Amino acid sequence: MNFLKTISNEALIILLILVLFLFTFFVFSLPMTPFLLALAIIVFVFAIYVFYRYISYEKHQSLEEEVEKLEQSLHNVRNEQIEYKKEVEAYFLTWVHQMKTPITASKLLLARNEKGMVNQLRQEILQIDNYSNLALSYLKLLNHNTDMVLAPVTIDELIRPLIKKYSIQFIENQTKIHYEKSTAKVITDARWCSIMIEQLLNNALKYARGRDIWINYNENEQKLEIRDNGIGISRADLPKIFDQGYSGYNGRLHEKSSGIGLFIVKRISKHLNHFVEVESELGKGSRFTIQFPNSGTKRG
Known part of the structure; x- marks a missing residue:
């Protein structure tokens, strides 16, 4: 239906020319054989033209669909990048605040130098190590190509x-x-x-x-x-x-x-x-x- 719309103007012009020729032949009582011959030639040429236009139309449609798919893919990639950025920013904002607690606690323990400070300090360092490993694990999990060896x-x-x-x-x-x-x-x-x-x-x-x-x-x-x-x-x-x-x-x-x-x-x-x-x-x-x-x- 869309293709027919693209050639509707040309088809209308051809039809008007044929009607004009038919009217002329009818008014002057000319033999119809030349008209029929001209009609056959015009229809044949127009059919070749339509076939060529149809091939071009299909190629154009295919290109448009491909461009639309690429644009949609690009749109999806952009959205994924935006979501990825938001997720990473949110995670590391939380992570930074979480890291402050054991770091601050470690500084206070070192400043006080009280009995049992070493064991308490070890606990805080263990938490820092845990949070650091969590950050590395999180980044690896965001990579969909991360290998899982079962x-x-x-x-x-x-x-x-x-x-x-x-x-x-x-x-x-x-x-x-x-x-x-x-x-x-x-x-x-x-x-x-x-x-x-x-x-x-x-x-x-x-x-x-x-x-x-x-x-x-x-x-x-x-x-x-x-x-x-x-x-x-x-x-x-x-x-x-x-x-x-x-x-x-x-x-x-x-x-x-x-x-x-x-x-x-x-x-x-x-x-x-x-x-x-x-x-x-x-x-x-x-x-x-x-x-x-x-x-x-x-x-x-």
Whole structure:
């Protein structure tokens, strides 16, 4: 229909010329044979013209569609770049504020030089190290080409180094850790999965000071559970705890909370296809579970 509109003027001119010729032949009673011959020639030439115009029209339409697709792609890329810039700026604005706390605390500890300062300083440095690693992990996660190398790894290989890393915090905060060695194997990316578990453990440490943390692996269901009997999470906050920068009611009570850790957990869980679930009740503690994909691998 669009193509017919493009040749409508030419077709109208040809029709008017033919009508004029027919009128002339009719008025002067001229033989119709020359008119029919001229009509055949004109129709033939016009058909060739129409065919040529149609080929040109198709090419033009194809180019227009390609240009439209490219413009849409460019528009999408620009929007993605804008969103990327906003997300990075928002993340690092939160990150910078979060880094200030342990740095300021470290300066005060050094200035006071009180008894037990070394252990407290180690805790603050551990937090700085954790936040720095989070920033690097976040940047890598934004790169869609980030490789995830899935391979069998034992639960103990994932958990034991983290317990050792945070041992000083367990001691200083008088938090009891309950964990039994598990040689069960799961299919995961050990490095990224460790980061995810570390953030859940770190989160439990913040809100279970002086209480207990349990780490259990259900081999039948292939679920890793990190549970505490700390202050818990309110029902209103639960749907939002994995949002970037959301710290909720507990975060407002806890000066070191910024919502970055659980946000990273959610991003990693999507990349690894490890579903993360949370159950919590205010004043009674929280339970985070990581569901590993069914690999058919049990004990090594």
